[in-house]
Amino acid sequence: MSPSHNSKQKQIPQKGQGIAPKRSVFSIIFILLISAVVISVILSVSIGQVSIPFHQSFQILVNHITDGKFGSIGQISDGMYTDIIWQIRFPRVLLAMVMGAGLALCGTVMQASVQNPLADPYILGISSGAALGATFSIMLGFSVGGLLGELGVASWAFIGALGAAALVLGLASIGGKTSSVKLVLAGTVINALCNAFSNFIIYFAKNSDGIRSVSFWTMGSLASAEWSTLPLISAVVIAAIIFFLFQSRVMNTMLMGEETAITLGVNLNFYRRLYMILSSVVTGVLVSTCGIIGFVGLIVPHIVRSAVGSDHKRLIPTSILFGSLFMIWTDIFARTIVPNGELPVGIVTSLLGAPVFMYMLIKKSYGFGGR
Amino acid sequence: MNLNAEHISVSLTGADIVKDISIRVENKQFVGIIGPNGCGKSTLLKSIYKVIKPQKGTVFLGDKDVLKSSARIVSKEMGVVGQFNDLSFDFTVREMVMMGRTPHKQLMEADNTQDYKIVADALERVDLTEYANRSYLTLSGGEKQRVILARAIAQEPKFLVLDEPTNHLDIKYQIQILTVVKSLNIGVLAALHDLPMAAVYCDMLYVIKDGKIIASGSPKEVLTKKLIRQVYEIDCEIYTNPITGNLAIAYLPLYS
Numbered sequence: 035m036s037p038s039h040n041s042k043q044k045q046i047p048q049k050g051q052g053i054a055p056k057r058s059v060f061s062i063i064f065i066l067l068i069s070a071v072v073i074s075v076i077l078s079v080s081i082g083q084v085s086i087p088f089h090q091s092f093q094i095l096v097n098h099i100t101d102g103k104f105g106s107i108g109q110i111s112d113g114m115y116t117d118i119i120w121q122i123r124f125p126r127v128l129l130a131m132v133m134g135a136g137l138a139l140c141g142t143v144m145q146a147s148v149q150n151p152l153a154d155p156y157i158l159g160i161s162s163g164a165a166l167g168a169t170f171s172i173m174l175g176f177s178v179g180g181l182l183g184e185l186g187v188a189s190w191a192f193i194g195a196l197g198a199a200a201l202v203l204g205l206a207s208i209g210g211k212t213s214s215v216k217l218v219l220a221g222t223v224i225n226a227l228c229n230a231f232s233n234f235i236i237y238f239a240k241n242s243d244g245i246r247s248v249s250f251w252t253m254g255s256l257a258s259a260e261w262s263t264l265p266l267i268s269a270v271v272i273a274a275i276i277f278f279l280f281q282s283r284v285m286n287t288m289l290m291g292e293e294t295a296i297t298l299g300v301n302l303n304f305y306r307r308l309y310m311i312l313s314s315v316v317t318g319v320l321v322s323t324c325g326i327i328g329f330v331g332l333i334v335p336h337i338v339r340s341a342v343g344s345d346h347k348r349l350i351p352t353s354i355l356f357g358s359l360f361m362i363w364t365d366i367f368a369r370t371i372v373p374n375g376e377l378p379v380g381i382v383t384s385l386l387g388a389p390v391f392m393y394m395l396i397k398k399s400y401g402f403g404g405r
Numbered sequence: 406m407n408l409n410a411e412h413i414s415v416s417l418t419g420a421d422i423v424k425d426i427s428i429r430v431e432n433k434q435f436v437g438i439i440g441p442n443g444c445g446k447s448t449l450l451k452s453i454y455k456v457i458k459p460q461k462g463t464v465f466l467g468d469k470d471v472l473k474s475s476a477r478i479v480s481k482e483m484g485v486v487g488q489f490n491d492l493s494f495d496f497t498v499r500e501m502v503m504m505g506r507t508p509h510k511q512l513m514e515a516d517n518t519q520d521y522k523i524v525a526d527a528l529e530r531v532d533l534t535e536y537a538n539r540s541y542l543t544l545s546g547g548e549k550q551r552v553i554l555a556r557a558i559a560q561e562p563k564f565l566v567l568d569e570p571t572n573h574l575d576i577k578y579q580i581q582i583l584t585v586v587k588s589l590n591i592g593v594l595a596a597l598h599d600l601p602m603a604a605v606y607c608d609m610l611y612v613i614k615d616g617k618i619i620a621s622g623s624p625k626e627v628l629t630k631k632l633i634r635q636v637y638e639i640d641c642e643i644y645t646n647p648i649t650g651n652l653a654i655a656y657l658p659l660y661s
Contacts, residue, residue: 299480
């Protein structure tokens with residue numbers, strides 16, 4: 035399909051031509067995405083510094099997942115393959131899926147909560163709160179309740195994320211109602227404040243090792259993936275997904291604005307706070323596990339919206355799948371682009387995300403708010 | 406269903422906007438509120454549909470206490486067509502109208518064939534059937550307003566509140582919207598700015614100035630030369646249009 039020469043003038047859809055596809059089209063998109071995620075998982079565990087043939091990685095996965103009932107690995111002589119796939123790459127691709135799904139979900143929820151298509155955990159200051167917590171822990175060597183090492187940083191990041199979220203909500207609620215504008219502004223303020231404090235700590239600590247680990251942390255990485263990191267983060271993200279799948283009606287009404295929501299029977303103030311708190315908890319868990327991976331929560335809902343429309347009944351499940359897919363591939367990219375090393379995946383998501391976002395800003399057929 | 410608002414007082418940021426207003430709409434009556442810009446019409450309506458909490462007063466819809474009931478319960482019986490309906494996110498016309506079903510649905514309840522039929526009927530009523538798959542943000546002002554009206558109709562309300570529903574619309578759409586509303590045959594409370602139009606469609610009019618009701622009654626009783634001079638500070642002649650038989654107003658320019 036090549037665009038026709040007059041496509042630029044065709045801004046207004048003709049009669050019968052809509053922004054949202056028919057149900058059957060949506061089903062096809064949905065099935066395609068699920069297949070793409072499954073195939074990507076198999077590709078992802080095969081690609082890397084040690085390249086493993088696809089059919090072998092498929093067999094190893096099937097064999098392990100079904101606990102040896104299906105898929106023989108007898109002829110796969112090299113036990114190293116099994117270890118690479120099952121101990122290193124598979125947990126990592128699962129973490130990528132959970133991360134992508136979680137970030138996309140949080141982005142979608144926050145965009146609805148503040149009725150602003152530009153909202154995501156970063157703009158609303160939650161990530162910089164997490165970064166402040168992590169910086170604090172890394173530079174000053176604090177850890178929570180005697181827990182040492184990485185867990186300490188993760189806990190502090192989580193506390194930072196929730197603290198920032200609480201401040202944003204509190205600041206936006208001063209003087210009665212929390213309006214969407216107040217939330218965005220409060221987020222910007224907290225964002226700046228947290229960054230200033232982080233930089234303050236970094237400047238005075240004068241600890242070059244610490245600075246390196248802080249900057250590595252703020253760029254985000256999935257390299258820490260192990261089987262032991264998965265249960266908590268998966269449980270949180272899956273619980274959030276189930277909850278928000280049931281909220282599509284409320285979230286649609288949210289996009290209509292405060293007054294209309296009330297006349298349609300939805301008390302926006304209550305749901306807005308609930309959603310902000312829940313998505314902050316999820317963001318806190320995500321960021322404390324993998325550091326800051328930017329742009330996913332912002333960009334995935336946008337891309338998905340231009341394909342399936344703004345109705346959350348379709349938007350949420352599609353965003354979750356597309357977020358997973360996006361994260362799997364950016365991680366593949368991050369660990370293969372540099373020979374014998376890997377890029378922080380946060381750099382990759384930003385490098386890919388920013389141009390996509392620019393393209394969508396320029397492409398006017400997609401309604402951004404205002405017109 | 407009848408609406409009974411009594412002794413409503415609203416002050417916003419220290420200024421008294423609505424001062425002890427009582428309004429009654431009998432079952433299936435079309436009641437209009439008229440008055441100059443800033444007289445408190447919108448604020449009064451907003452306190453009736455629960456967007457603003459009045460400092461004093463009660464609102465009853467049938468025997469339901471509107472101000473003490475949850476938004477969800479009220480929204481099952483009261484539909485609202487407000488003034489500002491611009492969105493940051495785009496929806497199709499059908500999705501917009503389907504949102505009118507929200508008050509009647511449980512959390513995960515899917516839209517069933519009955520909902521689709523109600524939505525199709527609502528679109529038919531406002532003459533937008535062919536627009537069902539169009540994007541809302543690409544529509545004209547008049548079309549948008551009809552979508553919002555269709556959404557309120559899909560809500561299957563027993564009472565409808567309209568806040569200047571025909572503002573900025575061409576005459577064709579003004580007539581179309583008010584005709585559709587009238588044909589619903591339910592209680593209606595509408596803030597209107599076009600006086601001859603109000604005279605045609607309303608069974609009763611309340612006139613508000615500076616947050617107080619200064620006259621009420623049938624359009625013929627209320628719309629007099631003297632009252633219009635008093636409320637709008639402009640001179641006019643009122644006569645019966647010889648062709649339509651409706652009340653007509655000829656405004657006189659300020660310099661004459």
